[in-house]
Amino acid sequence: MNIENLREEIFGEKGYARWLKTKWISGEQLARRAQERVQSEMGTTVDCNSVNTYLSRLLDVEYEIYLELEQEAIAKSVEWFLNAEETFQSRYPTLKGLFAELQKHLDDMNTLPQEKLAAIAEPLAQYYKLLAESFAQGRRARAGGSAQYHVEFILNRLGYEGLYERQRTLNGTVDFLFPSMEMWKKDRRRCTVLSVKRTLRERYKQIFEELSATKGLTMYLMSTQPLKDAQKDITKEKVQNISGQNVYLVVRDEVKTVLFKDTASVIGFTDFFCRELPRLKQAWTDAG
Structure with a gap:
């Protein structure tokens, strides 16, 4: 053989x-x-x-x-x-x-x-x-390729069903556009974009460059990996690069607490879903 x-x-x-x-x-x-x-x-x-x-x-x-x-x-x-x-x-x-x-x-x-x-x-x-x-x-x-379905599941459970669209093409394809493509065409400054990836290893620069090209949006990049993987993958340099493009990084609460406790541009799951989105929702609904 x-x-x-x-x-x-x-x-x-x-x-x-x-x-x-x-x-x-x-x-x-x-x-x-x-x-x-x-x-x-x-x-x-x-x-x-x-x-x-x-x-x-x-x-x-x-x-x-x-x-x-x-x-x-x-x-x-x-x-x-x-x-x-x-x-x-x-x-x-x-x-x-x-x-x-x-x-x-x-x-x-x-x-x-x-x-x-x-x-x-x-x-x-x-x-x-x-x-x-x-x-x-x-x-x-x-x-981890199905993470988007789990984020969608959580959004619906928290009352955001109907306030986002999936897999919309802006300057690049984004996983979640809040609240809609209609609002994007009307006033993109009121919109929010969320991209979901497991790791930042391969395409993170391309991802945030695509997002930053949308100009005027509130942008979030979610990395779903656990702490042991994040310790190897999410470096300070990557976080600085992402933050420099006006993109917030969303991670598990444990990753936020252990690795980026004092980094404002890194947000835990809880703060994202329970502080950031409710605050942003006001702009979506007021504009609607």
Whole structure:
């Protein structure tokens, strides 16, 4: 078995790992499953006393569910491959040859069971190692890709349904525009923009440059990551760059308290939902 060929067939845009991920539920379905689980734990009421805990729990539970789906996909990956059409299997000749060779060992009537296990153990271990490695790449980003649905869930529970629009195109696509595109066209100075990302690692400069190009808006960039990840990702330099573009950074309360207690441009979940939005809402409703 050629390890490099096997790696090539598992990784990449057309790799087997990518195909396995297409069998999972959509981001919206993943978010709904997390919301159902959290509601069963914490109830359906969200208020200013619970908003930080509730949203943080939604985000964390979604990641837990994502890992469960990942483990299921890894466990069933061989079965799914063997049950696939011949044309599909032919896309991955190294994988196809590997599983055919393993089946030969299992079908060999002249080999003792322990010898069969010994013969297939190492090749399977290599396969699962590469598959797990592929899944681990981008895991956090994919698992956190449904954060917008959780923010929407919280907004609706707090009484903001009908006071925002999703995925609107201004100078760039923004996740939430308050209160509406109609108001944006009428008087953008009264509008508020919220962009939701898990981390700031890759695109944060592009994000706040897109937002700052809207000029005159109140702008917020929400990073949903937990404290242990924020300690590595959210640097003072990034915060200064974001603040310099007139963009507020919104983080979990714990991240605000531990890392940015005295930084005015960094706002915790609770303050954002229970102080900032109510204050901004006055401008939306007065203008309406």
